[in-house]
Amino acid sequence: DGGITQSPKYLFRKEGQNVTLSCEQNLNHDAMYWYRQDPGQGLRLIYYSQIVNDFQKGDIAEGYSVSREKKESFPLTVTSAQKNPTAFYLCASSTPGEDEQYFGPGTRLTVT
Amino acid sequence: LAKTTQPISMDSYEGQEVNITCSHNNIATNDYITWYQQFPSQGPRFIIQGYKTKVTNEVASLFIPADRKSSTLSLPRVSLSDTAVYYCLVAPGDSGGSNYKLTFGKGTLLTVNP
Numbered sequence: 001d002g003g004i005t006q007s008p009k010y011l012f013r014k015e016g017q018n019v020t021l022s023c024e025q026n027l028n029h030d031a032m033y034w035y036r037q038d039p040g041q042g043l044r045l046i047y048y049s050q051i052v053n054d055f056q057k058g059d060i061a062e063g064y065s066v067s068r069e070k071k072e073s074f075p076l077t078v079t080s081a082q083k084n085p086t087a088f089y090l091c092a093s094s095t096p097g098e099d100e101q102y103f104g105p106g107t108r109l110t111v112t
Numbered sequence: 113l114a115k116t117t118q119p120i121s122m123d124s125y126e127g128q129e130v131n132i133t134c135s136h137n138n139i140a141t142n143d144y145i146t147w148y149q150q151f152p153s154q155g156p157r158f159i160i161q162g163y164k165t166k167v168t169n170e171v172a173s174l175f176i177p178a179d180r181k182s183s184t185l186s187l188p189r190v191s192l193s194d195t196a197v198y199y200c201l202v203a204p205g206d207s208g209g210s211n212y213k214l215t216f217g218k219g220t221l222l223t224v225n226p
Contacts (some may be wrong), residue, residue: 004155009151035216041192042199042216090155101214103155 002040003027006091011109013085021080021107023086026052029102030095031045034075035078036060046089049074085111124167130187132220134200137181145183148199150219156199160185165182165207187222195224 013019025032035043039103044059049068057111063082069072074093078085088108092101118134136145144163148156160167162174162183172187187194197219 015154040218042218043214044216079203088153092155100158103157106153106155108153 004088004091004093004102005026006104006107009105009107011107013109013111015111018077018079019085019109020109021078021089021091021109022070023074023076023104024073025074025093025102025104027093027095027102028071029093030071031093032068033092033094034058034064034066034074034076035090035092035100037090043090043110045071046076080109085109115120115216116202116217118198118200118217118220121223123223124190124226126191127189130190130194130222130224132185132198132222133189134185134202135144135182136202139180139202140204142204143202144204145174145180146201146203147172147174147185148201148216150197154214159198160203180197181197189217190222190224191223192226195222 007022023059034046037043037045044060046064047055047058047066049055052068052071055066055068063079065077088106090106091104095103116134116136124130144161146161147159149159150156160172162175162176163177167174175184197218199216200215203214
């Protein structure tokens with residue numbers, strides 16, 4: 001089955017700790033994205049990568065970091081510099097020639 | 113990027129046709145109109161995309177008038193499982209096809225009642 005997986009589904013951390021969210025896809029897509037969603041709000045773009053070893057900041061990149069060492073993987077690190085890290089995080093991927101982005105199931109991060 | 117405006121919420125009943133309208137007055141010449149559906153605690157799912165006139169697939173229809181300043185997503189005979197948030201997006205249809213600058217607003221919460 002082709003698709004995007006995110007793990008874990010729920011994640012709890014103490015304030016001040018860095019945490020890394022996993023995103024893997026076996027769709028052979030070149031581009032991958034990270035979004036953040038707060039309750040009752042739309043999605044906001046954090047980072048995106050159009051090709052391996054390259055990525056760009058989205059609209060709200062501060063306090064986050066990413067890497068793209070493999071085509072299939074695009075992990076997101078939420079650092080202690082992120083002021084309000086508690087949110088629902090969504091990873092997506094797409095490929096040239098197709099119109100849509102494919103989303104993973106999301107990770108709900110709670111920082112206390 | 114063109115800003116979109118859509119109703120915050122809509123109510124409907126099972127079996128009815130639902131039309132959700134989105135306005136995008138500043139749409140650019142090379143922009144496409146795309147609709148996504150999102151269930152609670154899940155990632156959005158692509159529904160339909162169009163550039164002008166009418167597009168239909170197995171799930172929905174998308175009506176776009178000649179001036180392209182608005183669009184209407186039409187869901188035929190909705191069921192309880194169609195209760196979700198529906199997002200209208202405007203994004204450039206570049207030759208690469210990767211809409212990396214998608215902007216999701218708050219969307220429209222459609223509630224389908226029995």
